[in-house]
Amino acid sequence: MQVVTTIAELRAQLDPMRREGRSIGFVPTMGYLHQGHAALVQAARRECDVVVVSIFVNPLQFAPSEDYESYPRDPERDRGILAAAEVDFLFQPDVREMYPRPLLTQVSVPELSATLEGRTRPTHFQGVATVVLKLFHIVGPHRAYFGQKDGQQVAVVRRLIEDLDLPIDLRAVETVREPDGLALSSRNVYLSPEERQAAPCLHEALLQGREAALAGQGSRAVQAAIEERIRRTPLACLDYAAVVDPRTMQPKSDLTGPVMLAVAASLGRTRLIDNLVLEL
Numbered sequence: 001m002q003v004v005t006t007i008a009e010l011r012a013q014l015d016p017m018r019r020e021g022r023s024i025g026f027v028p029t030m031g032y033l034h035q036g037h038a039a040l041v042q043a044a045r046r047e048c049d050v051v052v053v054s055i056f057v058n059p060l061q062f063a064p065s066e067d068y069e070s071y072p073r074d075p076e077r078d079r080g081i082l083a084a085a086e087v088d089f090l091f092q093p094d095v096r097e098m099y100p101r102p103l104l105t106q107v108s109v110p111e112l113s114a115t116l117e118g119r120t121r122p123t124h125f126q127g128v129a130t131v132v133l134k135l136f137h138i139v140g141p142h143r144a145y146f147g148q149k150d151g152q153q154v155a156v157v158r159r160l161i162e163d164l165d166l167p168i169d170l171r172a173v174e175t176v177r178e179p180d181g182l183a184l185s186s187r188n189v190y191l192s193p194e195e196r197q198a199a200p201c202l203h204e205a206l207l208q209g210r211e212a213a214l215a216g217q218g219s220r221a222v223q224a225a226i227e228e229r230i231r232r233t234p235l236a237c238l239d240y241a242a243v244v245d246p247r248t249m250q251p252k253s254d255l256t257g258p259v260m261l262a263v264a265a266s267l268g269r270t271r272l273i274d275n276l277v278l279e280l
């Protein structure tokens with residue numbers, strides 16, 4: 001695996017490969033890798049000739065009150081994991097390389113970004129869309145791999161690709177879970193032992209919602225079923241439970257076709273999200 005820290009060097013390496021007709025798969029990450037990231041890398045390895053992973057904790061997508069400074073980082077361990085997974089290039093730029101001057105250009109997908117996560121994190125998806133478009137231009141991938149756990153991020157990036165006619169195939173990879181159902185996330189390390197024990201309530205709430213949806217109940221009842229399970233967990237504080245169209249992130253009242261059940265809750269100071277996409 002080659003570790004590359006500058007945009008110019010990565011382009012110099014990848015341009016000839018692209019010209020030779022080799023397909024490039026790209027997995028953007030913020031590091032502190034877990035099995036969820038490994039699943040993205042494995043999918044890229046299966047489907048592409050060249051696999052590029054980026055590790056960049058993007059300050060743009062954190063609000064001043066959020067955990068940018070304390071976001072977990074372990075570059076040595078990450079490198080070991082990626083080398084073992086037969087990644088070809090690790091792109092690991094620093095903030096000066098990515099943002100050498102004040103950024104006057106921002107990319108946003110407002111309608112998809114304002115709901116759900118956007119209510120508590122109003123600038124988050126603008127930061128994500130901006131860095132993802134920048135990374136797409138730097139890497140020039142044929143396919144890009146994102147975890148379905150961040151379902152709203154998948155919707156925002158998919159729309160960005162469609163609206164701007166980017167020649168990139170977005171692959172959403174299924175959420176990887178702990179045996180008790182907790183979705184893997186770099187932020188799970190923040191949980192105290194008691195919070196960790198309570199954390200599977202998000203997945204259980206979604207399963208309860210799914211049961212209601214499969215039993216033919218309407219979206220209000222499905223939402224109430226999700227909320228009920230979170231409210232029954234003393235350590236969890238519900239942020240939202242929602243039943244939305246997985247492409248538009250708008251509330252869905254007619255429960256046919258693809259439906260996304262989404263939930264966000266805080267356990268102590270850690271905010272967790274999860275979702276399930278159903279085909280009804």
Ligand code: PAF
Pocket residue numbers: 028029030056058061128131132150153
């Ligand atoms: O999902 C993430 O880790 C980040 O939002 C991403 C896509 C790498 C952009 O910084």
